Amino acid sequence: MTASNAMNQLTSFTVPQSRADITEDEIEAVAQTLRSGWLTSGPAVRKFEKAFSDYLGGKAHTTATNSATLGLTTALKALGIGPGDEVITTTNTFTATALAIYHLGATPVLVDIDHTLCIDPNRIEAAITSRTRAIIPVHLGGLACDMDAIHDIASRKGLLVIEDAAHALPTSSRGEMVGAGRSAATVFSFYATKSITTGEGGMITCPDPALAERMKRLRLHGINSDAFNRLNGNSWLYDVTEDGFKANMTDISASLGLVQLAKLEKMWQRREKVAERYYEGLKGLPLTMPAKPLPNDRHAWHLFMVQLQPEARIHRNEFISLMAGLGVQCSVHYVPLHRHTLWKKVLDFDVREFPVAEKAFSRSVSLPIFSSMTDSEVNTVIEATRSLLQ
Ligand SMILES: *Cc1c(COP(=O)(O)O)cnc(C)c1O
Numbered sequence: 001m002t003a004s005n006a007m008n009q010l011t012s013f014t015v016p017q018s019r020a021d022i023t024e025d026e027i028e029a030v031a032q033t034l035r036s037g038w039l040t041s042g043p044a045v046r047k048f049e050k051a052f053s054d055y056l057g058g059k060a061h062t063t064a065t066n067s068a069t070l071g072l073t074t075a076l077k078a079l080g081i082g083p084g085d086e087v088i089t090t091t092n093t094f095t096a097t098a099l100a101i102y103h104l105g106a107t108p109v110l111v112d113i114d115h116t117l118c119i120d121p122n123r124i125e126a127a128i129t130s131r132t133r134a135i136i137p138v139h140l141g142g143l144a145c146d147m148d149a150i151h152d153i154a155s156r157k158g159l160l161v162i163e164d165a166a167h168a169l170p171t172s173s174r175g176e177m178v179g180a181g182r183s184a185a186t187v188f189s190f191y192a193t194k195s196i197t198t199g200e201g202g203m204i205t206c207p208d209p210a211l212a213e214r215m216k217r218l219r220l221h222g223i224n225s226d227a228f229n230r231l232n233g234n235s236w237l238y239d240v241t242e243d244g245f246k247a248n249m250t251d252i253s254a255s256l257g258l259v260q261l262a263k264l265e266k267m268w269q270r271r272e273k274v275a276e277r278y279y280e281g282l283k284g285l286p287l288t289m290p291a292k293p294l295p296n297d298r299h300a301w302h303l304f305m306v307q308l309q310p311e312a313r314i315h316r317n318e319f320i321s322l323m324a325g326l327g328v329q330c331s332v333h334y335v336p337l338h339r340h341t342l343w344k345k346v347l348d349f350d351v352r353e354f355p356v357a358e359k360a361f362s363r364s365v366s367l368p369i370f371s372s373m374t375d376s377e378v379n380t381v382i383e384a385t386r387s388l389l390q
Helices: 003-008 024-036 043-055 068-078 095-102 147-157 209-218 227-232 251-281 316-325 341-346 355-363 375-389
Strands: 061-065 086-090 107-111 132-136 160-164 185-189 202-206 304-308 364-367
Touching: 024 251, 043 061, 043 202, 043 251, 061 068, 061 209, 068 095, 068 160, 068 185, 068 202, 068 209, 086 095, 095 107, 095 341, 132 147, 147 160, 202 209, 251 304, 251 375, 304 355, 316 364, 316 375, 355 364
Parallel strands: 086 107, 086 132, 132 160, 160 185
Antiparallel strands: 061 202, 185 202, 304 364
């Protein structure tokens, strides 16, 4: 049985929302790491960090973590964010973006989106107070936010920019790869559904080598050197210099990530092909198609989010259950943060601050898109959608 046959059995859907693209190469790489005897952060993590930096052009300093959530927390802490600080982000994101801020004792400040489904740069300035320290834009679905506008506000107001790039590999913006070094820090996710996976994992990139060193300490309890250095330097002595996290990546994950990263361009090409077929195959239906990237920019196509227009005369929830009946697993990205019990309880906002996100949420549907998607799976999605909307 191949790896992908085994995984098909995990879902009852003909076409799942996503499926990790794992082959015997990944399995062999992980097996080799297990045989090597070095399981936690060691040579494979170093190699993965170097390969990731090379992929982005070689200038970014990279710090591998066990998740993007703790990657964001580590990056924010390294940049000095803490109690009393406010950090602006979008309401249309996964709860992890806001949790990373909240766990440091800082306050997430939610801002509405624009038609791209990313944070509306025109609404950022109104959310800035004397406590605001940073902005975390989220490249939703893999489409780059308007980084020129965001950096312009940040530099005028003296704010840091930390990019949540969980969806944005490989995304480029204004001719530069996301994560290559424009912002103070950028964080990628290698969760099972993301464009490359290490099972669980993340990567922080930043232009400042001293900051990267601090992140490397913070990801391992705040100890001044990692276990690999200690054992290889034959030294038992270590010093705890700050209150860090347990956020290091294992060599098991990194060896998986190295194989995935080598395939990233090919996997991305397939995602783009799937997106092209959706634009073509869904023409003429009462759907708002995803915003396209600017010329020369690259959309990672982590998600393919359409919106049902009022003329579709079908509620989004009903559409998703009918699609499920036809074997296609759809999703919604996201239930905006301002709708969740936790954030309603601990943050101070009025739902009327988010008219665009409210409207997008009520109509939004994410169609399946993943690199191991076959032509016949793409056709199944197109035919199911046409049968419900034509
Ligand atoms: C997946 C995701 C995260 C968290 O990533 P983990 O690696 O699972 O911690 C953060 N932000 C966004 C937008 C995500 O989609």
